[in-house]
Amino acid sequence: MVQFTDASQYLPDTWTWDFGDLTGSSDASPEHTYLADGVYDVTLIVTNAFGSDTLTQFAAITVLTNGPRPDTACLPLSSPTIEGFGILDIELNGVALPSDDAVADGGYLDRSCILDTVEVGSLLDIAVTTGTIATHQIKVWVDWDSSGVFTADEVILDEAHGNFATASSIVPGTAVQNVPLRIRVMADYEVSPALDPCVGPQFGQAEDLALVIITNPDPPIAQFTASPLFSCDGQVQFTDGSLNLATGWTWDFWRSDREYRCLAPTHLPRERCLQRDADRHQRQRGGYAHLHRPDHGRPERPTTGRAMHPTDPKLLLWLWAVGHHVRRYQ
Incomplete structure (x- = not known):
């Protein structure tokens, strides 16, 4: 069933709808049930005493009643009564899915026949826009294991207060592939009880979408x-x-400033850390050390024991040992 809402300007007094399936209506905002899957063009003709106007929206309605659907899950049903609360738009991987507010949609909207496809291990981007009558709490779950149960580790977006929220999540390697997975999106007044995937919101609404995970090559x-x-x-x-x-x-946790040595013993195997520290002490004991900038851009371990002109443009650091004193020049 689809609810059509007239938004015409200049006070029409007659309406002629063509739903694209050889049926129509003369109501201002009719409901219509499509009996067959397909993509339908919808035409509206409005008239008043001064003339008429026609609007046709091509591919306005897609009906998919017999396609694959996610596993069943709890229904967060509610009966909101204040207009302006709820979800107005969901954008999933760049595809916008607008909807009416919580009152117009009846508190829950099941659009799980709409399937988006994403590769395992890639990013899943989602953005949710709510009504602006008040700030909302917004939460999104994905049933990655296709169990029909939404768990805490399946939350991909959690916004405590706002009218817009967005998140990017990596599709986990444990996600069930090649079957529709349910996405549950919920929004409610921010001071209402915390959102629960199985409890109807107090003022807002819930919407379900679906996702199919495929192999990533x-x-x-x-x-x-x-x-x-x-x-x-x-x-x-x-x-x-x-x-x-x-x-x-x-x-590799090697330092990138001027002395090539271990940052912390826990970052590298002990033998490598000890060897690098030993090399550094040996350079200091040998009289001086130099660190030059190699042509290929990666710092190399300094060498000691050979004279270099102090104006060499590749020199960055000298450590001179005189008696028990070590002085550093740059």
Whole structure:
């Protein structure tokens, strides 16, 4: 069933609808049930005492009643009564899916026959726009395991207050592939009870979409995050964010400022850290050390024991040892 709403200007007094399936209506805002799957053009002719106007929207309605659907899940039914609350638009991987507010949509809208396809290990982008009568809490779940149950680790967007929220999530390698997976989007007044995927919102609404995960044939794209970026104790948490399902990881934590040595013992195998530290001490003991900028751009380990002119443009650092004193010049 589809609800058509007249939005014509200049006060028409008659309406002629053509739903594209050889049926029509003369109501201002009719409801219509399509009996067959297909893509339908819709035409509206409006008239008043001063004339008429015609609008045709091509491919306005897509009906897919017999296609694949996600596993059944709980229904967060509600009966909102205040206009302006709820979801007005969902954008899934760049595809906009507009809708009416919570009152017009009846509190719950099932659009899980609309299937988007995304590769495992790639990014899933989603954006949600709500009504502006008040700020909303917004939450989105994806039933990655096709169990029909939405769990805390399946939340991909969680906004406490706002009228717009967006998120990008990597499709996990554990997601069930080649079957429709349910996406549940919910929005409600920010001071209402916290959103629960199985409880109808107080003022807002819920909408269901669907997603099909397919195989990813692409090589990985390396990405990561680190926290903190400025550390007082040397401890840093690195988190892989690589795309396309990497199966092996090799990390290198070498310093990139001026002295090539270990940042922290936990970053590299102990033997490598000890060897680098030993090399650094040997350079200092040998009289002086120099660090030059190689042509290929990657810092090389300095050598000692040979004279170099102090005006050499490749020199960045000298460590001179005189007796028990080490002086550093740059």
